[in-house]
Amino acid sequence: MTKKRTRIAPSPTGIAHIGTAWQAIFNLGIARQSGGQFLIRIEDTDRSRFVPEAESLIYEGLKWLGIDYDEGGIKGGPFAPYHQSDRLDIYHKYAQQLLESGWAYYCFATKQELEQMRKDQVARGELPRYDGRWRDADPAEVQKRLDEGQPHVIRLKVPHGRTISWEDQIRGHVEFQSDLIDDQVLIKGDGFPTYHLAVVIDDHLMEISDVLRGEEWISSTPKHLLLYEAFGWEPPRFAHMPLIRNRDKSKISKRKNDVSILSYRDKGYLPEAVINFIALLGWSHPEGKEIFDLDEFIKVVSLDRVQKTGPIFDTDKLDWYNGYYLRKMVEEKGLPELGKRLVAGGFVAPDFPLEKMEQILPLIYERIVKLSDFAELTDFFWKDIVPEARLLLKKGDLELVQGQLQITKGFLETIPWELAKIEDTIRTLCETKSYKKSQYFMMLRVAVTGKTATPPLFETMQVIGKDQVLARLEHAIKILKEADAT
RNA sequence: GGCCCCAUCGUCUAGCGGUCCAGGACAUUUGGUUCUCAUCCAAAAAAUCAAGGGUUCGAAUCCCUUUGGGGUCACCA
Numbered sequence: 001m002t003k004k005r006t007r008i009a010p011s012p013t014g015i016a017h018i019g020t021a022w023q024a025i026f027n028l029g030i031a032r033q034s035g036g037q038f039l040i041r042i043e044d045t046d047r048s049r050f051v052p053e054a055e056s057l058i059y060e061g062l063k064w065l066g067i068d069y070d071e072g073g074i075k076g077g078p079f080a081p082y083h084q085s086d087r088l089d090i091y092h093k094y095a096q097q098l099l100e101s102g103w104a105y106y107c108f109a110t111k112q113e114l115e116q117m118r119k120d121q122v123a124r125g126e127l128p129r130y131d132g133r134w135r136d137a138d139p140a141e142v143q144k145r146l147d148e149g150q151p152h153v154i155r156l157k158v159p160h161g162r163t164i165s166w167e168d169q170i171r172g173h174v175e176f177q178s179d180l181i182d183d184q185v186l187i188k189g190d191g192f193p194t195y196h197l198a199v200v201i202d203d204h205l206m207e208i209s210d211v212l213r214g215e216e217w218i219s220s221t222p223k224h225l226l227l228y229e230a231f232g233w234e235p236p237r238f239a240h241m242p243l244i245r246n247r248d249k250s251k252i253s254k255r256k257n258d259v260s261i262l263s264y265r266d267k268g269y270l271p272e273a274v275i276n277f278i279a280l281l282g283w284s285h286p287e288g289k290e291i292f293d294l295d296e297f298i299k300v301v302s303l304d305r306v307q308k309t310g311p312i313f314d315t316d317k318l319d320w321y322n323g324y325y326l327r328k329m330v331e332e333k334g335l336p337e338l339g340k341r342l343v344a345g346g347f348v349a350p351d352f353p354l355e356k357m358e359q360i361l362p363l364i365y366e367r368i369v370k371l372s373d374f375a376e377l378t379d380f381f382w383k384d385i386v387p388e389a390r391l392l393l394k395k396g397d398l399e400l401v402q403g404q405l406q407i408t409k410g411f412l413e414t415i416p417w418e419l420a421k422i423e424d425t426i427r428t429l430c431e432t433k434s435y436k437k438s439q440y441f442m443m444l445r446v447a448v449t450g451k452t453a454t455p456p457l458f459e460t461m462q463v464i465g466k467d468q469v470l471a472r473l474e475h476a477i478k479i480l481k482e483a484d485a486t
Numbered sequence: 487g488g489c490c491c492c493a494u495c496g497u498c499u500a501g502c503g504g505u506c507c508a509g510g511a512c513a514u515u516u517g518g519u520u521c522u523c524a525u526c527c528a529a530a531a532a533a534u535c536a537a538g539g540g541u542u543c544g545a546a547u548c549c550c551u552u553u554g555g556g557g558u559c560a561c562c563a
């Protein structure tokens with residue numbers, strides 16, 4: 001297999017987007033399995049949307065997910081620079097070439113002028129599009145305006161009457177009529193190139209062999225193909241991935257979904273879970289596997305298993321993956337690993353007593369879905385609780401429950417605080433007094449934790465500690481008295 | 487609206503002319519284990535393969551039409 005070079009070309013306009021990560025793993029896989037390179041190029045030609053910290057967020061997000069790259073980004077490489085804003089003179093040089101070969105021309109129409117033109121077109125029931133007013137302008141007039149320093153753009157002279165087609169790696173044969181394509185702006189009024197110009201020049205210069213990008217680019221591809229032709233360059237292979245969607249099927253958006261990679265980290269997801277989840281969006285494992293890591297994905301990914309339909313971003317399955325990977329992690333690396341991740345992610349205070357942690361972790365690791373669940377799952381171990389009378393009395397009447405609390409407290413006071421002893425005491429009590437197990441246990445659970453869903457009762461009591469358990473039972477008795485009085 | 491892309495259970499998908507009255511996973515429901523929750527284990531329900539026409543001995547799989555959805559039509563990427 002010939003080596004493939006692929007790339008992602010994110011724009012630093014905001015957050016690190018989950019879609020970028022999704023694109024990245026496919027590009028990474030296709031390149032790596034051929035022994036080629038995967039690179040990151042920063043497309044920062046839109047100064048109006050530029051966000052300074054956005055770029056480092058992208059690296060941080062990809063790094064967290066374990067997505068590595070070979071060139072570009074902060075690494076640099078043989079085709080540097082990898083920031084488009086550092087490549088301006090390159091674009092100008094090639095734009096000049098297009099001007100000379102007749103594939104491009106200067107356009108002095110102002111934005112307002114074009115806006116008015118489109119408005120008029122729409123009013124006349126026509127399609128709004130550039131009317132080519134400077135396409136065949138008098139060279140002398142153009143030169144005069146140039147000499148005067150008039151603001152201008154450079155446009156591509158899209159040939160008429162052409163059919164432009166390519167064999168898409170995912171979609172097969174796709175074709176467009178050139179007559180429907182506007183004379184694209186190549187160099188903007190501010191001297192920056194547009195995406196179309198820059199992407200073609202950079203992909204060629206950086207020897208990208210396979211362009212794997214979102215379906216939203218499919219209608220731009222003929223423009224790019226025209227540019228390759230204009231430059232006399234061999235175009236890369238194109239593959240247009242489906243678009244990840246919101247629940248309403250529209251293109252995934254910030255408004256309707258959490259699309260920030262880092263926010264999944266902050267919510268307590270494991271990177272391996274996120275990777276596994278997104279890998280199965282629009283793609284399926286050749287052996288039908290549901291569980292695999294990035295290394296395996298890179299080995300087996302192929303474009304022919306990419307679906308043409310845009311998958312809906314539904315994180316239900318991500319939750320399942322996360323719980324699964326959390327449990328797997330504990331089985332393989334032990335509870336301390338879970339503790340480490342909790343601390344590293346800031347889900348538990350760094351000064352949280354270690355021995356307490358060691359006692360709590362075995363009780364909750366099967367119950368935790370996200371690392372951020374930890375607090376909610378365990379707060380009663382160290383926080384004061386106020387059991388609700390309603391819950392205490394859920395399955396038994398006042399008299400019964402009060403008696404149960406008193407007598408249980410009495411017995412527990414006398415025993416050494418060991419798991420076996422606690423269990424033995426309570427079970428014996430339950431039997432000799434003929435309490436209903438479900439009622440009695442649940443009542444105690446509420447009295448001791450304030451909750452109806454907790455880890456097993458005896459272990460929980462043991463970890464909470466004798467003094468605290470007795471105090472809570474006492475507290476429960478008091479609450480019932482108050483409830484009785486009102 | 488023009489152009490382009492797409493269409494299998496609620497969701498992610500398997501399927502690339504017969505082995506599919508459509509398989510798996512998540513979610514859901516039920517049962518088992520159990521002091522609750524969760525885990526784990528079983529099982530169920532869930533898609534007239536968008537609809538209608540063809541082609542074929544035979545179609546979820548090929549073709550056409552319709553419908554539906556999406557993308558794109560900027561001096562944004």
